[in-house]
Amino acid sequence: xxxxxxxxxxxxxxxxxxxxxxxxxxxxxxxxxxxxxxxxxxxxxxxxxxxxxxxxxxxxxxxxxxxxxxxxxxxxxxxxxxxxxxxxxxxxxxxxxxxxxxxxxxxxxxxxxxxxxxxxxxxxxxxxxxxxxxxxxxxxxxxxxxxxxxxxxxxxxxxxxxxxxxxxxxxxxxxxxxxxxxxxxxxxxxxxxxxxxxxxxxxxxxxxxxxxxxxxxxxxxxxxxxxxxxxxxxxxxxxxxxxxxxxxxxxxxxxxxxxxxxxxxxxxxxxxxxxxxxxxxxxxxxxxxxxxxxxxxxxxxxxxxxxxxxxxxxxxxxxxxxxxxxxxxxxxxxxxxxxxxxxxxxxxxxxxxxxxxxxxxxxxxx
Amino acid sequence: xxxxxxxxxxxxxxxxxxxxxxxxxxxxxxxxxxxxxxxxxxxxxxxxxxxxxxxxxxxxxxxxxxxxxxxxxxxxxxxxxxxxxxxxxxxxxxxxxxxxxxxxxxxxxxxxxxxxxxxxxxxxxxxxxxxxxxxxxxxxxxxxxxxxxxxxxxxxxxxxxxxxxxxxxxxxxxxxxxxxxxxxxxxxxxxxxxxxxxxxxxxxxxxxxxxxxxxxxxxxxxxxxxxxxxxxxxxxxxxxxxxxxxxxxxxxxxxxxxxxxxxxxxxxxxxxxxxxxxxxxxxxxxxxxxxxxxxxxxxxxxxxxxxxxxxxxxxxxxxxxxxxxxxxxxxxxxxxxxxxxxxxxxxxxxxxxxxxxxxxx
Numbered sequence: 001x002x003x004x005x006x007x008x009x010x011x012x013x014x015x016x017x018x019x020x021x022x023x024x025x026x027x028x029x030x031x032x033x034x035x036x037x038x039x040x041x042x043x044x045x046x047x048x049x050x051x052x053x054x055x056x057x058x059x060x061x062x063x064x065x066x067x068x069x070x071x072x073x074x075x076x077x078x079x080x081x082x083x084x085x086x087x088x089x090x091x092x093x094x095x096x097x098x099x100x101x102x103x104x105x106x107x108x109x110x111x112x113x114x115x116x117x118x119x120x121x122x123x124x125x126x127x128x129x130x131x132x133x134x135x136x137x138x139x140x141x142x143x144x145x146x147x148x149x150x151x152x153x154x155x156x157x158x159x160x161x162x163x164x165x166x167x168x169x170x171x172x173x174x175x176x177x178x179x180x181x182x183x184x185x186x187x188x189x190x191x192x193x194x195x196x197x198x199x200x201x202x203x204x205x206x207x208x209x210x211x212x213x214x215x216x217x218x219x220x221x222x223x224x225x226x227x228x229x230x231x232x233x234x235x236x237x238x239x240x241x242x243x244x245x246x247x248x249x250x251x252x253x254x255x256x257x258x259x260x261x262x263x264x265x266x267x268x269x270x271x272x273x274x275x276x277x278x279x280x281x282x283x284x285x286x287x288x289x290x291x292x293x294x295x296x297x298x299x300x301x302x303x304x305x306x307x308x309x310x311x312x313x314x315x316x317x318x319x320x321x322x323x324x325x326x327x328x329x330x331x332x333x334x335x336x337x338x339x340x341x342x343x344x345x346x347x348x349x350x351x352x353x354x355x356x357x358x359x360x361x362x363x364x365x366x
Numbered sequence: 367x368x369x370x371x372x373x374x375x376x377x378x379x380x381x382x383x384x385x386x387x388x389x390x391x392x393x394x395x396x397x398x399x400x401x402x403x404x405x406x407x408x409x410x411x412x413x414x415x416x417x418x419x420x421x422x423x424x425x426x427x428x429x430x431x432x433x434x435x436x437x438x439x440x441x442x443x444x445x446x447x448x449x450x451x452x453x454x455x456x457x458x459x460x461x462x463x464x465x466x467x468x469x470x471x472x473x474x475x476x477x478x479x480x481x482x483x484x485x486x487x488x489x490x491x492x493x494x495x496x497x498x499x500x501x502x503x504x505x506x507x508x509x510x511x512x513x514x515x516x517x518x519x520x521x522x523x524x525x526x527x528x529x530x531x532x533x534x535x536x537x538x539x540x541x542x543x544x545x546x547x548x549x550x551x552x553x554x555x556x557x558x559x560x561x562x563x564x565x566x567x568x569x570x571x572x573x574x575x576x577x578x579x580x581x582x583x584x585x586x587x588x589x590x591x592x593x594x595x596x597x598x599x600x601x602x603x604x605x606x607x608x609x610x611x612x613x614x615x616x617x618x619x620x621x622x623x624x625x626x627x628x629x630x631x632x633x634x635x636x637x638x639x640x641x642x643x644x645x646x647x648x649x650x651x652x653x654x655x656x657x658x659x660x661x662x663x664x665x666x667x668x669x670x671x672x673x674x675x676x677x678x679x680x681x682x683x684x685x686x687x688x689x690x691x692x693x694x695x696x697x698x699x700x701x702x703x704x705x706x707x708x709x710x711x712x713x714x715x716x717x718x719x720x721x722x723x724x725x726x727x
Binding site for chain 2: 036135164167169194200221237300309
């Protein structure tokens with residue numbers, strides 16, 4: 001099926017939870033909803049599922065409005081962050097329950113339960129009740145139940161948030177593949193930019209109930225159309241630096257540098273430059289860069305990379321560097337702003353220039 | 367603040383443990399330095415919570431002794447140990463103000479009133495909560511409440527250690543950054559001995575001076591983040607630290623020669639003859655790709671199955687003789703359609719029965 005949201009808004013009391021959202025989700029597509037807590041991800045999913053009714057706008061499935069159609073008739077499966085299972089039923093019966101409700105025959109149920117259990121590594125636990133399982137196993141039970149349902153629309157609301165990260169790594173690869181095979185529209189909500197990038201597909205960034213951009217995930221990341229989208233799609237946080245363009249130069253803090261490619265036609269005046277943490281350099285890059293001095297407020301070393309938190313003129317910056325970078329707290333260090341990594345926004349915070357860089361990865365996914 | 371000695375500690379939840387497998391925590395013999403920041407890291411069921419409970423006094427170990435400096439505290443109750451603990455969910459008194467919450471442990475210990483005022487205002491300042499001092503705790507956000515839990519430990523100047531049990535679980539991702547940074551700064555300023563339990567590698571590595579990696583009840587490595595990354599002592603550490611984890615493949619090693627993927631690679635070091643499972647490990651970050659057939663002697667025949675462009679780097683998923691083999695390439699790298707993998711022999715780690723073998727020069 002194809003799911004279309006047309007100018008959908010949802011008001012609860014005086015609060016606007018969803019503001020004028022229009023999206024088209026194609027059959028068999030993987031769609032990520034990316035945004036912080038309370039940005040509207042869950043509200044949007046509830047509208048898609050038919051659990052809530054939009055205040056205005058329309059929701060269409062294969063061209064027909066489904067507003068008002070009860071959720072039971074919609075062929076929807078939903079998995080929440082908090083695993084929800086029937087506590088008194090065994091894992092087997094938990095997975096089987098939607099098929100029993102749908103009146104499937106016993107042999108079909110058995111075959112599909114066992115296949116789903118096998119995929120989700122639940123075979124040894126089929127006879128246990130959920131409370132005797134670890135969190136990861138409980139969540140996999142909930143996912144297996146969604147899988148056997150053959151839903152046309154699968155909604156996963158931060159499904160991996162409560163799991164340990166090696167398990168997340170594994171399921172993040174598995175989930176799109178499992179549901180991809182069913183041809184369903186797959187919608188996955190997350191607060192984490194890294195997770196969106198790892199999932200791939202298409203991403204809609206959300207901020208305060210609005211979809212700020214929708215497109216191929218890596219494109220939204222590389223060319224965010226506005227500053228809010230760029231910030232939503234950056235973890236660690238984006239470094240935001242006000243600069244002034246004058247005659248082919250960008251000025252910051254009494255220092256100037258040749259404005260990067262793509263800014264030639266821009267009028268002189270103030271701009272906002274956003275720099276991702278891995279483009280804020282602590283070593284002088286090969287090309288020209290703006291050099292400023294910042295104070296180190298703390299360092300975090302992960303073994304392969306270091307996060308160096310800095311303060312400069314009242315702003316907090318973070319640099320992400322390769323390898324181990326030892327600097328003492330309080331040290332004044334040179335920091336290089338490399339124009340090759342500048343995302344340039346105008347006074348209305350619309351993107352006007354981004355690094356030419358890489359186009360989207362060629363389709364090498366097997 | 368105290369040095370913590372784990373003197374041959376082991377624990378079983380069974381009354382009469384017989385075999386090694388009966389122990390939820392296998393023998394650990396280690397000294398943790400006064401003022402150190404330690405993280406206990408491992409998947410659920412690895413024994414990290416058991417160890418934390420032994421340190422906090424909720425559990426008396428089946429074997430061994432626990433010392434704070436020179437005092438044996440093995441059998442002391444939690445309240446006799448002078449430790450502070452911050453749990454997964456913030457524990458605050460909703461009806462008290464922020465300042466009253468912070469003063470509470472001091473009032474209980476009958477500290478003079480002006481001393482309490484002094485310490486509470488210092489803690490409020492440290493935690494950036496001064497403007498909320500007289501607000502009821504009820505209306506605060508999760509991260510503010512968690513700061514109060516931490517603050518109740520900070521006001522007690524004589525605590526032996528501050529223990530953290532997955533303290534950032536309920537905190538929003540962007541607030542995690544801030545809270546972690548503040549915690550780190552506090553540790554640097556006041557030098558409390560801190561022990562932090564987590565299953566999240568980033569939290570453990572960024573917080574701790576030393577990370578204690580646990581797996582199936584065993585401490586498999588204690589090291590700095592760098593050591594865990596560069597020199598994993600156990601294949602589990604290679605897998606668990608790093609995302610994606612280390613590539614680990616079966617191989618043959620004879621003297622200073624490694625045979626892998628039909629290629630012979632000269633290692634920088636010599637290895638003894640090994641019976642049993644011999645594996646080689648290499649981190650995806652240390653793998654480079656060259657067009658197939660090119661690349662120096664280290665070129666390994668791989669089949670690329672997928673490329674994930676995640677912005678600041680690319681993850682190349684490949685197969686080498688039926689085993690998965692990943693490479694992490696810098697932003698903007700080209701991936702040859704027909705590729706071979708090039709590795710620096712110095713980055714190859716040899717494992718015998720899952721444990722690192724260092725070899726000789």
